[in-house]
Amino acid sequence: MMTSPAPDPIGLDELDRRIVLATQDGLPLVPRPYAAVAEQLGCSEQAVRERLAQMLESGRIRRIGAVPNHYAIGYTANGMSVWNIDDAMIDAVGERVGALDFVTHCYRRPRHLPDWPYNLFAMVHAASREAALVRVEEIALLLEREFRGACKGRDVLFSAGILKKTGLRIAG
Amino acid sequence: MPGVAAPAASRRGVAATREPDAIDRKLINALQGDFPLTGTPFADVAAAVGLDEAEVIARVQAMLRDRVLTRFGPMFQIERMGGAFCLAAMAVPEAVWGAVVEAVNAFPEVAHNYRREHGLNMWFVLATERPEGIAEVSRRIEAATGLPVHLFPKEREYFVEMKLEA
Numbered sequence: 251m252m253t254s255p256a257p258d259p260i261g262l263d264e265l266d267r268r269i270v271l272a273t274q275d276g277l278p279l280v281p282r283p284y285a286a287v288a289e290q291l292g293c294s295e296q297a298v299r300e301r302l303a304q305m306l307e308s309g310r311i312r313r314i315g316a317v318p319n320h321y322a323i324g325y326t327a328n329g330m331s332v333w334n335i336d337d338a339m340i341d342a343v344g345e346r347v348g349a350l351d352f353v354t355h356c357y358r359r360p361r362h363l364p365d366w367p368y369n370l371f372a373m374v375h376a377a378s379r380e381a382a383l384v385r386v387e388e389i390a391l392l393l394e395r396e397f398r399g400a401c402k403g404r405d406v407l408f409s410a411g412i413l414k415k416t417g418l419r420i421a422g
Numbered sequence: 423m424p425g426v427a428a429p430a431a432s433r434r435g436v437a438a439t440r441e442p443d444a445i446d447r448k449l450i451n452a453l454q455g456d457f458p459l460t461g462t463p464f465a466d467v468a469a470a471v472g473l474d475e476a477e478v479i480a481r482v483q484a485m486l487r488d489r490v491l492t493r494f495g496p497m498f499q500i501e502r503m504g505g506a507f508c509l510a511a512m513a514v515p516e517a518v519w520g521a522v523v524e525a526v527n528a529f530p531e532v533a534h535n536y537r538r539e540h541g542l543n544m545w546f547v548l549a550t551e552r553p554e555g556i557a558e559v560s561r562r563i564e565a566a567t568g569l570p571v572h573l574f575p576k577e578r579e580y581f582v583e584m585k586l587e588a
Contacts, residue, residue: 270503276495279483281462281475299459302496306459310502312582316453316482317493322438323450330538330545341578348581356580359509362572366542371509371574405540411437413535414527414546415492 265293266310269301274417277314319412325375327382328409331389332368334361334402340369343397347372350392352385367403379408438489445473446490449481453494506553507533509574510560511542512567525566531559542572 268291278286284302285295305311320328335343340358347370348356355373372389376382386406393401442450448471458466464482465475473481485491500507514522526532526546535546550556560571 270496270498273495274498276486276493277457279464279479279486279494281464281479283463284459285461295461303459305496305498306456308502309499312497312499313455314457314459314496315455315494316450316485316491317497318442318450318454319438319489319492322440322442322490323447328536344578344580353581355582357509357576358578358580359574359576362574366572407538407540407542407545409536410539411537412492413523413537413544414532415534417493417497417533 265291265297266301266305269298269305317415317417319415320375321412324377327376327379329374329376329379329382329386330407330409331372331374331386331404332407333370333372333389333393333404334367335370335393335397336400336402337369339397339400343393343400344370346392346396347389350389352376353389368405374406382406382408440488440490442485442490446481446485449473449478450485450491453482500549500551503551505549505551506556507576508548508556508560509576510546510548510563511572511574512544512563512569513542514544514567514569522567522569526563529559529563529566531555532563 269287272287272290277283280286282295284298288295288298291298302311302314306314320326333343333347344356344358347353350372352374353372354375355371357371358369359371361367361369374382374385374389376385383406386404390401390404449467452467452471457463460466462475464478468475468478471478482491482494486494512522512526522544523535526544527535529548531548531550533547533549535544537543538545548556548559550559556573556575560573563571
């Protein structure tokens with residue numbers, strides 16, 4: 251019985267790699283950007299579009315599009331809220347907090363004791379510091395209500411400036 | 423590390439030089455969705471938002487130039503390519519802030535870097551093509567700055583959604 255092979259979740263073949271290299275600084279701003287990439291690589295436009303589609307399908311590309319400078323679009327408060335959550339409940343808490351519509355990223359990360367007791371990171375973007383703090387307080391109240399005793403401490407680290415934001419680079 | 427003080431103006435890093443107007447905002451929202459994988463994607467986006475193709479391209483160029491947009495193109499997930507991402511933080515003395523920003527940003531493995539209000543005041547994301555590259559670049563950053571780098575690898579991802587309405 252023939253089955254189509256599942257896309258390889260990791261690893262890049264030669265053409266994929268060249269497409270990544272050609273587009274990691276951004277897409278050409280021309281009417282036919284995929285044709286421009288193809289011309290640079292000496293392959294067909296169809297191949298570039300198919301490979302990009304496959305990389306989207308396999309998750310190697312999250313999406314194709316624009317990343318706004320969040321300060322410029324009014325999200326001047328970028329608070330990284332960090333929480334010290336009981337290990338026994340961390341995944342349940344993480345799923346719940348990550349599902350809140352104002353949380354843009356939510357991760358479990360290792361503590362660095364004794365100075366850094368926090369193991370849950372939830373990024374909150376808002377139009378003002380006060381609005382961000384209200385949202386962090388909402389998270390705290392939710393934890394108290396639904397996971398009583400799980401939260402042993404918290405902090406919020408506000409961003410005071412973007413120093414670099416280029417996205418990843420692989421070497422050529 | 424020489425004691426080079428950063429001027430206050432540089433502390434906000436790559437700030438945008440202007441506000442987006444109403445058409446820019448409409449376009450930002452449209453471009454945070456999936457950019458079409460068609461022969462003429464800018465024309466397709468233009469039709470969807472009621473602009474013409476040349477204006478969409480010109481506005482994207484202008485927004486990148488003015489840093490209203492920080493990127494336009496595919497966003498690669500390096501972990502799915504066999505590589506690794508890692509959040510890292512340093513406690514940088516104010517007296518050497520500017521020089522450390524320059525030294526850290528010079529590493530191509532540093533994908534993003536933010537100043538944050540905390541004792542750990544510099545937070546950056548490392549991206550390497552091999553998982554073992556994280557420890558190596560961390561050691562090189564320590565060597566270049568003379569400061570310890572704290573690594574916060576992701577143990578589990580609960581949610582990632584970077585779209586923000588403009």
